[in-house]
Amino acid sequence: MLKFAANLTFLFADRPFLDRFAAAAEAGFAGVEYLFPYDFPAADIRARLTAHDLTQALFNLPAGDWAAGERGLAALPGREADFRAGLDQARRYAETLGCTRLHAMAGIPPIGADPELVRATYLANIRHAARTLAADGITLMIEPINSRIDMPGYWLDSPRAAFALLDAIGEANVRVQYDLYHAQIMEGDLARTLEYGLAGPVPRIGHLQVADNPGRGEPGSGEIAYPFLFAILERLGYDGWIGCEYKPANLAAGTEAGLGWFAPYRRRAG
Numbered sequence: 401m402l403k404f405a406a407n408l409t410f411l412f413a414d415r416p417f418l419d420r421f422a423a424a425a426e427a428g429f430a431g432v433e434y435l436f437p438y439d440f441p442a443a444d445i446r447a448r449l450t451a452h453d454l455t456q457a458l459f460n461l462p463a464g465d466w467a468a469g470e471r472g473l474a475a476l477p478g479r480e481a482d483f484r485a486g487l488d489q490a491r492r493y494a495e496t497l498g499c500t501r502l503h504a505m506a507g508i509p510p511i512g513a514d515p516e517l518v519r520a521t522y523l524a525n526i527r528h529a530a531r532t533l534a535a536d537g538i539t540l541m542i543e544p545i546n547s548r549i550d551m552p553g554y555w556l557d558s559p560r561a562a563f564a565l566l567d568a569i570g571e572a573n574v575r576v577q578y579d580l581y582h583a584q585i586m587e588g589d590l591a592r593t594l595e596y597g598l599a600g601p602v603p604r605i606g607h608l609q610v611a612d613n614p615g616r617g618e619p620g621s622g623e624i625a626y627p628f629l630f631a632i633l634e635r636l637g638y639d640g641w642i643g644c645e646y647k648p649a650n651l652a653a654g655t656e657a658g659l660g661w662f663a664p665y666r667r668r669a670g
């Protein structure tokens with residue numbers, strides 16, 4: 401049985417953040433993820449997880465000044481101290497929330513930054529984070545995010561580059577967060593990449609996220625053959641999480657109105 405996590409940054413966003421946990425459970429999700437928990441005390445989030453029997457599947461390390469356009473710190477030379485402070489904060493939240501996956505966003509390096517220095521900074525930061533998190537039993541995720549539509553200039557933008565980086569990083573608890581929406585924009589070849597990343601000689605994918613393309617809407621709203629891909633995941637016995645990180649198409653009707661695609665996968669009461 402595939403396991404889906406509602407991304408509470410994107411889904412049920414018509415209500416206050418802490419009320420989205422109940423909505424996710426009511427809709428049949430077994431887990432949740434979101435970009436950042438840091439505006440809320442970890443204990444308050446823990447209480448919602450417990451009350452609604454939800455697993456915290458994933459969240460991100462602090463990613464810099466989001467409002468100012470920052471999208472992560474790992475590949476930003478000169479920001480190592482901020483990266484490490486964010487890592488410490490994320491570890492504290494992960495412990496309270498029982499979360500065993502954290503995502504470190506690479507970031508958008510300044511125009512003109514030395515590419516070798518950027519890569520070296522990224523490798524050093526990710527290695528440090530991975531070694532630190534290994535002691536907590538946490539797997540660190542690196543996610544290729546499309547630089548064509550959503551994050552121009554984002555340093556880690558192709559699955560191919562992310563898979564190659566795993567070897568360069570060389571730490572056993574680092575995996576690729578394979579977001580099929582971003583992957584479809586940058587590379588395609590989704591089915592074969594899932595087989596490679598989940599059933600190849602070395603496991604390389606540690607978390608999945610879904611949305612359709614174009615538009616980042618519900619599965620079924622675009623060109624990606626999700627029933628076909630979900631059948632592949634079932635055949636491979638994928639037992640990790642699938643984060644639902646999409647923009648509900650009909651905001652007025654709410655997230656629930658667009659959950660038809662999810663009916664075969666929802667958690668049943670009892």
Ligand SMILES: O=C(O)C(=O)[C@@H](O)CO
Nearest residue numbers: 435460503505543545579
């Ligand atoms: O934008 C995405 O895709 C994400 O997964 C965000 O969490 C950025 O990490």
Ligand SMILES: [Mg+2]
Nearest residue numbers: 543579609645
């Ligand atoms: Mg994603």
